[in-house]
Amino acid sequence: MERILVIGCSGQIGSELVLELRKTYGNGNVFATDIKNAPEEIRETGPFQILDVLDYKNLLHFLVRHKITQVYNLAAVLSGNAEKIPLQAWDINMRALMNTLQAAQQSSAKKLFWPSSIAVFGPTTPRISTPQLTVMEPNTVYGISKLAGERWGEYFYNKYGVDFRSVRYPGLISYKTEPGGGTTDYAVEIFFEAIKKNCYECFLSEDTALPMMFMDDAIKNTIKLMDADPEKLSLRSSYNMAGISFTPKQLAAEISKHQPDFCIEYKPDFRQAIADSWPASIDDSVARADWGLQDEFDLEKMSHHMLTKIDEKINGI
Numbered sequence: 001m002e003r004i005l006v007i008g009c010s011g012q013i014g015s016e017l018v019l020e021l022r023k024t025y026g027n028g029n030v031f032a033t034d035i036k037n038a039p040e041e042i043r044e045t046g047p048f049q050i051l052d053v054l055d056y057k058n059l060l061h062f063l064v065r066h067k068i069t070q071v072y073n074l075a076a077v078l079s080g081n082a083e084k085i086p087l088q089a090w091d092i093n094m095r096a097l098m099n100t101l102q103a104a105q106q107s108s109a110k111k112l113f114w115p116s117s118i119a120v121f122g123p124t125t126p127r128i129s130t131p132q133l134t135v136m137e138p139n140t141v142y143g144i145s146k147l148a149g150e151r152w153g154e155y156f157y158n159k160y161g162v163d164f165r166s167v168r169y170p171g172l173i174s175y176k177t178e179p180g181g182g183t184t185d186y187a188v189e190i191f192f193e194a195i196k197k198n199c200y201e202c203f204l205s206e207d208t209a210l211p212m213m214f215m216d217d218a219i220k221n222t223i224k225l226m227d228a229d230p231e232k233l234s235l236r237s238s239y240n241m242a243g244i245s246f247t248p249k250q251l252a253a254e255i256s257k258h259q260p261d262f263c264i265e266y267k268p269d270f271r272q273a274i275a276d277s278w279p280a281s282i283d284d285s286v287a288r289a290d291w292g293l294q295d296e297f298d299l300e301k302m303s304h305h306m307l308t309k310i311d312e313k314i315n316g317i
């Protein structure tokens with residue numbers, strides 16, 4: 001029987017992943033933790049505890065005491081925020097990973113999921129249909145920490161048998177918990193502002209294409225990778241995950257189909273340079289072949305879903 005620990009359950013991914021895992025593995029077998037309080041739905045459906053992944057002794061103790069077999073470590077400072085506190089962000093992102101790798105090695109929690117990102121690529125990487133194996137010279141502190149993390153994950157797999165699994169998430173789009181401090185956050189904010197004000201001031205320029213994915217697809221595929229037969233995994237660093245690529249202008253045009261008066265203004269800030277260093281589209285054929293990566297939401301379906309759900313959330317319809 002699997003017993004699963006999710007670190008960072010109050011964040012954008014964790015708040016949805018915990019509920020999905022509980023459906024499959026049973027409420028009592030999915031332990032949700034964070035350094036801040038969790039959403040009500042998580043606290044009410046199963047175990048929740050405050051846990052700081054930077055506290056190694058406590059983390060190891062937790063894994064042993066609860067006989068954890070799998071860990072999802074989602075704790076990180078995202079790209080935009082990391083640029084404001086580079087050394088601190090490096091320290092937090094790397095220590096969070098190294099603690100879970102070491103704790104996995106020293107306990108029975110051998111299976112570990114850790115998210116990487118399209119941020120591992122940099123300005124010298126081919127920008128269109130970025131291959132799985134290519135030039136990687138990230139120039140953001142977030143990207144450097146993700147690339148280093150991928151190397152460490154593979155190292156712990158080869159050297160200590162830690163069952164490390166990872167995907168390079170594109171920008172993730174969801175309505176339950178908003179992201180904080182990322183460069184792709186505009187693609188979430190735009191929907192909330194569309195419902196609230198029918199207008200949005202975008203911090204990226206209109207032609208900035210980035211890969212994105214709707215959260216349902218991201219969660220489904222994450223669990224699929226964790227359930228995959230280890231024999232099928234040709235990579236132990238991190239798999240490319242493409243999702244859908246679009247620009248702010250294309251997204252605004254899609255929203256206008258539902259709200260014809262929707263207005264958008266472009267005021268690029270420091271995050272433009274980050275976005276410019278990332279791929280516009282990704283090739284994820286290795287993940288498709290190895291473990292069956294599949295996605296369902298295109299731009300149209302995702303936009304319709306976001307607008308409907310956020311309308312319900314804000315206006316209570």
Ligand code: SER
Pocket residue numbers: 078079080116117118119142169170171172181182183184185
């Ligand atoms: N979505 C993240 C960010 O923008 C990238 O992984 O920081």
